[in-house]
Amino acid sequence: MSRERTPLSADPPEDNPLLPEHFRRVDESDDSLFYVQPRLVNHIDDEAIAALGDFYRETFPEGGHLLDLMSSWVSHLPADVTYGGVTGLGMNKAELEANPVLTRRTLHDLNQDPVLPYDADEFDGAIISVSVQYLTRPVEVFAEVGRVLKPGAPFAITFSNRMFPTKAVRIWQLFGDEQRANLVALYFELSKAFAKARAFDLSPAPFRSDPVYAVVAEALDPSVDSESTGIT
Numbered sequence: 001m002s003r004e005r006t007p008l009s010a011d012p013p014e015d016n017p018l019l020p021e022h023f024r025r026v027d028e029s030d031d032s033l034f035y036v037q038p039r040l041v042n043h044i045d046d047e048a049i050a051a052l053g054d055f056y057r058e059t060f061p062e063g064g065h066l067l068d069l070m071s072s073w074v075s076h077l078p079a080d081v082t083y084g085g086v087t088g089l090g091m092n093k094a095e096l097e098a099n100p101v102l103t104r105r106t107l108h109d110l111n112q113d114p115v116l117p118y119d120a121d122e123f124d125g126a127i128i129s130v131s132v133q134y135l136t137r138p139v140e141v142f143a144e145v146g147r148v149l150k151p152g153a154p155f156a157i158t159f160s161n162r163m164f165p166t167k168a169v170r171i172w173q174l175f176g177d178e179q180r181a182n183l184v185a186l187y188f189e190l191s192k193a194f195a196k197a198r199a200f201d202l203s204p205a206p207f208r209s210d211p212v213y214a215v216v217a218e219a220l221d222p223s224v225d226s227e228s229t230g231i232t
Helices: 046-059 093-098 138-148 170-174 177-191
Strands: 006-008 065-069 085-090 104-107 125-129 154-159 198-201 213-218
Touching: 046 125, 046 154, 046 213, 065 138, 085 093, 093 104, 138 154, 138 177, 154 177, 170 177, 177 198, 177 213
Parallel strands: 065 085, 065 125, 085 104, 125 154
Antiparallel strands: 006 198, 154 213, 198 213
16 A cells, blocks of 8 residues: 655755765765675565565556666565666675566666766666665766656656665764755755755654665756746
């Protein structure tokens, strides 16, 4: 059963306040070393996972080709929906191979190279599930996602309060949950590739289950001059 989406406010500043030091991490060693060992565990609890599945069910078209960025051994997509394909991009080969919903797998480090190895207008939707806190070049990645999505296709970022603290960027760790929603909305805005972002509190059982939030926006048509970027 679908859970109610509770809107969050999001009001980032008009100019770009992001600085290189905001994306420093405790562990600045090569990310490939950190992700060399597969982690076949869930990073949020079952109720939060179900909330993500409900949100994705409502957000993405059945039969569409989805892009699962920073993918792992689970994608949190609803099992009762059939997609035309799910391309997973991640850092660990064993995790990607263990993910049964993926129809194509790509090993790629977005922090080393934010350029996606896909064609323009290739996908009907994209997700980053509980991993956006590890991006050190998020605006570049978001711009690339806008390129590979079809115009009007949604890009959904979902997150909780869990993280690997040595690899999460500094600004993420300094912020609370609503500020993090604002931050993700700012990534959308600065990428100049998406329409207005919407933020939601999807937490299924406050104080009993992991909190979970979503920020989603639709890809703009680059051939159309638009000033509709922003946040609601």
